Ligand code: ADP
């Protein structure tokens with residue numbers, strides 16, 4: 001009886017996640033390109049000005065797809081500054097990160113995403129200082145709703161990868177009060193949007209004097 005109720009609860013959560021996903025996906029798809037570009041620029045500037053980015057040596061990025069927040073200015077900066085920059089490559093149910101030294105080392109892969117060419121790039125085994133995480137929606141506690149495949153949840157489930165600062169990247173409208181998350185959902189340490197970088201209370205990330213915000 002107890003188990004049945006639990007299973008029913010899980011099924012309801014899956015349904016809820018699907019409904020919320022399609023709502024925010026549609027909302028983002030309706031954004032004019034000009035706005036995507038403008039907000040992505042603002043978000044990139046916030047990152048570039050931050051202490052946590054400037055002090056990072058190894059950074060995990062994602063290559064923007066469609067209307068996702070584009071951190072291309074940050075990616076270019078990282079490559080110019082000789083930071084180590086790595087990108088995800090999807091292999092079946094898993095995701096691995098490969099280090100690139102030039103954008104030319106990316107090529108179109110799974111789901112039309114630009115992925116590192118594994119013939120010429122190196123697999124990164126160590127944990128990053130910062131990992132930028134795309135998402136469909138985030139909540140104030142760092143909860144994240146992804147695309148529904150759990151790639152980031154699985155990647156960061158390993159205990160030895162928990163030290164990384166996970167920075168959820170979103171437009172402000174994608175950040176909600178509370179999402180109904182599940183046990184395996186990894187929490188973000190920072191929420192990035194055009195309104196600033198909000199620290200989620202979990203780790204000792206350096207703050208500026210104004211409190212919660214870096215900007
Ligand atoms: P997303 O995070 O992309 O929104 P979900 O959180 O709904 O997706 O997870 C999608 C699937 O991935 C779930 O069915 C879940 O069972 C699986 N999953 C997530 N994390 C893990 C993990 N650490 N190990 C194994 N499977 C996982």
Ligand code: MG
Nearest residue numbers: 146150153185
């Ligand atoms: Mg998840």
